[in-house]
Amino acid sequence: DSGVTQTPKHLITATGQRVTLRCSPRSGDLSVYWYQQSLDQGLQFLIQYYNGEERAKGNILERFSAQQFPDLHSELNLSSLELGDSALYFCASSVVGVTDTQYFGPGTRLTVL
């Protein structure tokens, strides 16, 4: 158990819908990262937040957004969902920055029908 929690574990929804994925980092970690893992795209970095502020952006679609709250938990919002958004979404946390060890949560499996 890495200490990073993600909810929900599974999510099934329809095209065009909007969902919110939630992540709680390890105690003491200030950075939260979001990743998407799909069969054809591998592991992709989406976005990082550090202490409430956006720190870096990867291949995150405009339909996706994220935020980190004062208590350091983070939410990833996915809207206007498409079939291709079906994937495993991981959250990770680290003490400060990307060169610190990132601890991954168990992931949320999103299925868009």
Next chain:
Amino acid sequence: GENVEQHPSTLSVQEGDSAVIKCTYSDSASNYFPWYKQELGKRPQLIIDIRSNVGEKKDQRIAVTLNKTAKHFSLHITETQPEDSAVYFCAAADTTSGTYKYIFGTGTRLKVLA
């Protein structure tokens, strides 16, 4: 755009043999290179990383080498064991700019045959 190429995509070795996975990156500004192991159905875990001011780093049976001139880095696993079977991902990041890029390779499925 920047990318990271990873080879091979699958690798089968006999238990006790060595395994080598290679990655090549395109962004010369990359300065941080982690390797992740992901067992089937589990989350990725960092197993080793290297920064651009170091040419080699070792941790027990695992080592990573970096050739900045050629822009490639490799993961070496010696005395492989069945529990080393997993998918391994390399990544490259440029952490020097205000907002960095963090790009993963496509993964290598390693099978260690008992």
